[in-house]
Amino acid sequence: MKKISTLTLSTLMAAQLFALDDNSITLIDKKSPDFLLGKQTHINMKFTPSDAPDMWFKAGVRIQGTFESLNTKSYNTDGSLKSDTTIEDAYLRRVRLEVAAGFGKHASFVMDLRNDKANKGIENPEGNFNVGDAYVKIKKPFGSSLVNFKLYRAKIDISRTETVKSARVIVYDRPYVADAAAQYISFNRRATNVQMYGNWNKKIHYQIAAGSASSPDKIIDATGSKATSDGVSVDDQSFFYGGKIVLSPFDGWEETKRTETYFGKGKHFSVGASYWSVPQLKGTTAGGATFDLNRKLINLEASAHYKGFFIQGEYFKFDDMVKDWTAPTTVETGSSTGWYVTSEYVMPEFYYIAPFARYESWDRWNDADGYEVTSKLAGINWYLRGNTTKVGLVYQKDEYGVNTGNKDVTSMRITSQWFF
Numbered sequence: 067m068k069k070i071s072t073l074t075l076s077t078l079m080a081a082q083l084f085a086l087d088d089n090s091i092t093l094i095d096k097k098s099p100d101f102l103l104g105k106q107t108h109i110n111m112k113f114t115p116s117d118a119p120d121m122w123f124k125a126g127v128r129i130q131g132t133f134e135s136l137n138t139k140s141y142n143t144d145g146s147l148k149s150d151t152t153i154e155d156a157y158l159r160r161v162r163l164e165v166a167a168g169f170g171k172h173a174s175f176v177m178d179l180r181n182d183k184a185n186k187g188i189e190n191p192e193g194n195f196n197v198g199d200a201y202v203k204i205k206k207p208f209g210s211s212l213v214n215f216k217l218y219r220a221k222i223d224i225s226r227t228e229t230v231k232s233a234r235v236i237v238y239d240r241p242y243v244a245d246a247a248a249q250y251i252s253f254n255r256r257a258t259n260v261q262m263y264g265n266w267n268k269k270i271h272y273q274i275a276a277g278s279a280s281s282p283d284k285i286i287d288a289t290g291s292k293a294t295s296d297g298v299s300v301d302d303q304s305f306f307y308g309g310k311i312v313l314s315p316f317d318g319w320e321e322t323k324r325t326e327t328y329f330g331k332g333k334h335f336s337v338g339a340s341y342w343s344v345p346q347l348k349g350t351t352a353g354g355a356t357f358d359l360n361r362k363l364i365n366l367e368a369s370a371h372y373k374g375f376f377i378q379g380e381y382f383k384f385d386d387m388v389k390d391w392t393a394p395t396t397v398e399t400g401s402s403t404g405w406y407v408t409s410e411y412v413m414p415e416f417y418y419i420a421p422f423a424r425y426e427s428w429d430r431w432n433d434a435d436g437y438e439v440t441s442k443l444a445g446i447n448w449y450l451r452g453n454t455t456k457v458g459l460v461y462q463k464d465e466y467g468v469n470t471g472n473k474d475v476t477s478m479r480i481t482s483q484w485f486f
Contacts, residue, residue, distance in 0.1 A: 106452025107486040122168040128485035130160035157186035212264040223310040234325040243404035243428040249284035251342040268320035274309035287388040288431035296391040297352030308342030330374040330414040357397035374412040404428030418449040436468035
């Protein structure tokens with residue numbers, strides 16, 4: 067009797083379980099260019115049962131690894147060198163398991179389990195597993211792309227680069243000002259909320275949402291210090307609310323999918339604006355000072371690409387930014403503004419090698435000197451299988467004002483990503 071291997075038996079059992087035919091499992095993106103290692107995959111593998119084509123299940127994994135050399139020069143208030151340290155580190159920037167399920171023609175569920183920044187830092191702390199996205203999506207319940215819904219832990223669109231999945235961004239270490247915006251209104255831009263969104267002929271996209279506001283341990287002041295680390299207690303907090311609109315005004319230049327790299331194919335041009343608010347955020351500092359904030363965030367965006375060239379820029383304005391949580395008698399508030407521009411050029415003729423650059427300027431407190439943060443970044447990505455398999459080399463220099471750290475930080479990173 068011929069012996070059947072464990073692998074063969076597993077394959078037969080899976081085939082029986084899913085009643086497989088040629089269209090029951092999909093993974094490869096058929097619209098993808100041919101890279102050195104083949105066509106790009108979809109972010110998740112999709113299973114569709116033959117007896118219920120409107121129902122499906124998706125599953126996938128994503129991992130991003132970084133090798134980094136980080137040099138920090140700190141200065142005294144008179145400008146003299148205080149310390150000069152270099153740390154060489156290797157860590158996992160992203161580790162994620164993603165699943166999704168379709169319940170029929172209109173409803174689906176999306177969730178991911180994540181352990182980010184595992185082993186990051188000289189003490190090599192382990193990251194913790196937690197739930198990222200976890201939402202129900204109701205698509206076209208009235209038969210129109212104008213009205214769709216998401217319920218629970220889904221992203222609000224406070225920034226284009228924050229809304230694009232980290233698997234599709236040029237540099238997965240996003241701008242500091244965008245990361246601050248991600249926490250300013252709603253925890254990690256996805257605290258429990260309800261939202262309605264849609265588009266009209268890909269020309270006009272919109273999103274409106276309301277839900278749980280930012281977490282106290284993410285509320286930073288203009289110096290970059292967190293409220294909880296400074297002994298601040300939050301006693302009353304309202305829901306957030308707001309929305310975004312994005313326009314693609316030129317025929318043939320519509321944005322059909324949010325990403326930051328297009329592998330030398332197609333073209334798009336879009337502009338957008340958003341307004342988000344937390345009307346009430348009340349509490350007390352460690353020194354006994356009380357505060358009652360009405361936080362607002364304004365975001366403006368523009369992006370375009372033509373074949374291999376891509377450019378994107380965003381502007382942010384934060385209202386009711388706290389100057390210093392440790393102020394002994396009063397909580398002073400004001401505004402903060404920042405912007406960045408990033409660009410990439412993909413060269414298909416050179417195996418999809420893509421140089422890129424980014425410049426960021428953030429004034430954390432508009433009414434005084436010494437609260438600036440600037441960042442200059444340049445590098446090169448090699449898309450071995452699109453975003454599915456890519457490696458990169460990044461050089462970054464950050465300069466912090468006297469009141470935001472009084473230091474210069476230089477980083478050289480080798481990055482990598484795998485997903486399917």
